Amino acid sequence: MNRLALLLMAASGFAGLGYQIVWTQQFGLVLGHESAAVLAVVAAFFGGLSLGSLLLGRRIEASSQPLRWYAGCEVLIGLWSGVLMLSMPAASNAALALIGPHATPAWHWSVAFGASFLLLLPATAAMGATLPAMARLGTAGVAPLYAANTLGAVAGVLSTAFWLIPDWGLTRSAGLCVALNLGCALLAGLALQAAPVATLGRKTSKRPLWMLAATGLLGIAYEVLAVRVLSQVAEDTVYTFALLLAVYLTGSALGAAAFARWPRLRSTPALLQGLAFSVLLGMAALWGAEAIKQTLLDFLPATLASALAVEALLALAAFALPTLLMGALFCQLSADATEAGIPFSRALGVNTLGAMAAAPVFGVVLASALGPKLALLLVAAGYLLLAPAWRRPAWWLPAGATAALALFAPPLAFVDLPEGGRLLSYRDGTMAAVSVVEDAQGVARLHINNRQQEGSSDTVLVDGRQALLPLLLHGEAKRALFLGVGSGITSGVAARLPGVQVDAVELLPEVIEASALFRTALGAGPTPQMHTADARRYVRTATQGYDVVVSDNFHPARSGSGALYTVEHFQAVRGRLAPQGVFCQWLPLHQLDLDTLRSITAAFLQAFPDGAALLASNSLDTPTVGLIGRAGGTHFTPGKTRPEMAAHFGLADDFAILGSFIADSTALRRLAGDTPPNTDDRPWVAYRAPRITYAPDSAPRDRLLALLGEVRVDTATLLSTPDLAPRLNAYADARRSYLDLGRRTAPSADPAVMLARVGTPLLAVLRQSPDFQPAAEPLRRLALALERRDPVAAQDLLGALALIRPDLATR
Template sequence: MAEAQAAPAAAPTAAAPLAAAQPGSRRGLALVLMVASGGAALGYQIVWTQQSALWLGHESAAVLAVVAAFFGGLALGALLLGPRIEGSARPARWYAGCEAAIGLWSLALVFLLGPISGSLLDLIGAQPSPAWHWAVAFFGTFLLLLPATAPMGATLPAMERVLARMAGQGTPIAALYAGNTLGAVLGVLGAAFWLIPAVGLIITAGFCALLNLLCAVLAMKLFAEPDCRAPATQTAKASGALLWLAATGLLGIGYEVLVVRVLSQVAENTVYTFAILLAVYLVGTALGAAAYDRWLPRCQAIGMDRLRDRLLRGLAAACLLGILSLAAAETLKAAALNILGNGMAAALAAETMLAIAAFLLPTIAMGALFSHLGTAARAAGISFARALGVNTLGAAIAPPLFGVLLLPLGPKFVLLLVVAGYLALSTRRAWAAPSHWPTAGAALTLAVLAPSLAIIDIPEGGRLLSHVEGPLATVSIVEDANGVDRLHINNRQQEGSSATRLADARQAILPLLLHPAPRRALFLGLGTGITAYSATGDPQLEVDAVELLPEVIDASAHFTRMIDGDPARLHLMTADARRFVRTSRASYDLIVSDNFHPARSGSGSLYTVEHFRAVHDRLAPGGLFCQWLPLHQLDLDTLRSIVRAFQSVYPNSWAILATNSLETPVIGLVARQDGAPIDLTEVRQRLAATATSLNPLAFGINDELALLGSFIAGPGSLTRFAGNAPLNTDDHPVVAYRAPRLTYAPDSLPRDRLIALLHELEISPDELLAAPRESAETTRLAAYWAARNRFIEAGRNVQPMADVRRMLGQVREPLLAILRTSPDFRPAYDPLLRMAGALSRVDVAAARALLHDLQQAQPARPEAAQALHELGGATR
């Protein structure tokens, strides 16, 4: 490309292993190396993003930090090493050395990442300020990856210099860039969809390192030349070319960051989502570079400046179309799923279509524009290394600028700033041409008339109560037509509602009552705040709650204002749960971890062996840990991996149910720091001591049977259930890659998974209680567990009905049979008592018969006898 502008290459010598007379072969081999190198680079990016999330505290923070670190390192490598390569007689050796350095540092990180990330964790601290957190995130990641990213920045310029040596050949910048980017696409997809799920992060990084080392060896064998051309002399146009390169790098990655953020409100935000978005972005860039390489000769008649203006105008128009597609993203996704049907492949295809609509045309224009600017820079005497370095330096600034500082202004406004930036780079001649103004007018029209890109699902008859755009996520409170308020993160993840107060509160009350005398508690994850706030009802307890998103902390006040408690004893901290338990030196009698959605990016790391071990280190002697798990968002195979990870740290652990809900079943994994069993006497004393403060009766816990009756599995049963399921570890994130299957393509109802789970689990008093003896209490407890399982299974096919007689026809005999199994099982008693009250208004005789049956099934309960007495009095 640009053959007329390239200086003649020196004649090859006999020492060259591959004859220069075969330029086509050399170019083809170079492209193969560029594909392999690009694949390794983006494979690293996927691996390092997930590894960095473990100490940065959030997948979004890790994405921004790793992208900035990548481009910063690429820029530094190109700018510092580029001149040395330009003046070297053997650029192939530089290329090979860079590839080797990348591979060797990635191998070194296998051993160094643990201690280095631990030091960075300590440097960030348990509760960093936002400024300090982001500073360490960006600069710490940059320095950690620099020994690999700097040589990455020099590989493309080095190969460009190698090929520029071929006699009579130009410098195929666009072709090399396209090949390198195509390899990046393969690296993203291969790492995310194949390597990491199969073999984990470390082996994937090792595979990428092997590619780098192989590229180094092949380059030394295939390209060995003794001389090089002198660098070209810069012209007066050099400074302008560098400005365009830096600005377009900044705007291009800014557009990517913003689009990913907007689509997080529509896509499922799994590890696959990010891989798809990145792959489409790279595909478009590669296509644009390849198109430019092929069609440049036809465009040269236009003139370099005029062609640049046309590309800038086309890119601005393509971004406008991309913004319009974001505004219609929900409609596009629904239409795609309607065409494609159900299944994980269809769901991933729908996300791919969203990515194509937002990214493909803009990135094709970006790839062509970069290739053009690189060619123009060469014509101005600027080396390709310097052009690449300046472009990637601009790109490195984009994540903190667009993803942190400007994003709170609103994604639509900031995206239109990107469009305006592209238009502003055009020359005065372009602005004087009539063809330039329609794009500017369209941008202005879009700014005024287009809907906001804050995508929020508001049900019919509902309303939006609040919406905040934070650096890591958007947080909304939406009220439905029935007055139920729900907390949403990124419009996708429901964090609780005003209708789930009882269930949310029980997730605090149950573990609180299982500890004999807690004085300090830690809650990981806040959500609506109902769970942590409910714990403050215990006057002896100080409660710490950590939440990553400050916007969630602010929103929680809306849900906790109506709950009894002592806010003075609730200490809310903006912190990452993983990082907090690893860096804090405090000890806690009780730690309760929220039921984080396992499929969402980053959540799987809260269910790993390493995290569970860190929690164990924060437990005081005799302390208790409860990890809640959302079975309505979790398949049983993924649950097995989590259970096995939990038991690897807490072998003497149990499982409990938060409620008997069939729609949103939540189970808890419970263990004590010392592995000791539950003392029945301590449980009774604890219930008596909290009868007034915590009021367990209000949460359906009227005695020790109701409390201990929530257990569903003992240690042996959990071990058998987990079997040989793969451990969920930081290196092998099984949950992150397996859990999305259920999110994309649900294959069962939550109630069916709960009943299937109960069939696999079992518990006996001797697995739970300290020194149990065969007694009336243990017999009653075993009966209670049996009744509970029958109650859940009986509700599987019950259909809610307004007609009390028809409803009673479904549940009367099953519930009475359950009461005969365990007269203590109150959840089967109360529904029948309520139906008797409703029935008494339409059929007194039937109500009296039902109350009589209730009295016989549970004679110790006074409510049925009292209702019979009142009913008898009312009919006289």
């Protein structure tokens, strides 16, 4: 019977944390960022567990049929989770509408926590009653049941994140968890029997309840804050969170198991002091996390398994000892509560009530107000203040260390400064840390969580082209929407076009603030109207139609970004377009593999079946591909007028604009093939894209040339007037030859050497297409550089250019 009870609790734990991973993904679609969804779902989970344990637990413990209660709770969990499987899309749309396009932070977080709590409450409340019900059955002690339940949760986290969701999707993964709950109810009813009702001791103290509430708060606060810090060191993917959560739960389970076996752990003051000290040790591991990671990566082979192992080891360094002691402390305080005449259900309910408060108090308020360092030191100080041994010398060691760290230790912030560089800006926000770093050459770069570059003052040309190409292809845009701000250069260039009103949407207010540092790269001029909002929510809830919508090249592996590449999002964008409106989704080919590109393309084609693809520039190291579609049909006309500023971005003629196309709809369908489209329910990109982030298997230039080898463009199908089609097709062939030459050519600072390497091949490219200006410009620059050293060679080069097109030879 004991083994069966432990098995049931393990299966129930598997289902519970499986649901948490699924629900976190689903709420991330509403809240725009996985970290926001994590905080909301964690708070909702613990709030429901607390209510279930407090409201139902005492009745279960006094009941002569606790078995029925246990089975009924498992059935309720399964049934309500089944209801959520079917109703989550509608519930998500309702939450989006409730938040609205212009929500204040207070309203946004209120709806996030409130809606999550109410939607999950029936299931989470029933979850909160299962452990008291199983404990009341008397088949095993509380500590073994808690350990089995938590170890099952570990299996649920890892299986759901690494297998179920990637292969099955969210709905089917939740369906498996539903089946587990219903199976637990059936098996318990067939095989278990209740033990006699235990008699509780007389109440002598309420101190254990206060201790349970406070330690629940501090334990989850440590988890939330440590995960926040590690997201600046790890890759911040869906796998990162799963590994961190799995290690945290494993430590708690092992602590509970150790408590059941080792009497030495049964000392509340010692456990509290040990926790304070272990938090400080965990912080030391966090400060050294970057160095630990780099050392391990230098030692291990560059594979996906190695990269994930490194993230797991970082989690162990931060979580192993604190969580081991947390698991033991919970069991000890539960035993103290029993001795004081307090039922286990009440002890569990109060502990999870404290845990519920950790996400909003520490995750939302204190992390951004104080910074992670001081917030974590508050956790250590909290454990010390709960320890009734402050007069002992051993108490003062962690207390003194806490005070010293508060005064003298650097912040728990990670910013990679290049040699000779400086930090221009750093902000710890609720969802991420945002920094701007300037190198020795004066180039400023914006980073999110020290990992993700969101723009640079050195990329004005390419960033500006990402704004101008969609606007020029539309030809008559009056209002444009930009999803994602980054450095603000792309939307800033658009705002300088005469007659175009520009709205820009950015989830992180810290990014909007940091983008002000990049305005000098554009000079004086109009600026976009900035909106702090999630892109998905804004598109669905705003009422304004747009002539052009441009979506930034979001890193597909980062938290929440994959949701901006789904069928549902692309369809919502199409609904936001005015008649003949143009949508362009930029994709960073240097950050995704071709299989991920195929899935995004398949999703895009479901919303824009006649879509096309273009290149933002001819960069080999950071190639950026655009998927472009038009409401009413993808047909484009050469512009009647072109703003003067377009020439500054290499878009001075029709060939530079229309020649940017690399694939028509037929080629895109062939590229996508039978790859599954990325959807809200099958978030293929979020789980596939991290593989190239952890262990790149090819260079960006190789992926670009491989892509160009798979696609073709029949420009006649894209143009309203096909007169230019033959010349544009030649332009596309010349670009392919030009990029292949760039991939094979080693650069040199000596112009004579470069002329020997690229002179003849570039002239051949120009003969393919005299309109291909990118091949002419480097030859003209080489002629200018050689004019003093070797005027004969310079003149011969200009003469060769003149034979192809006379105007190219002008200095």
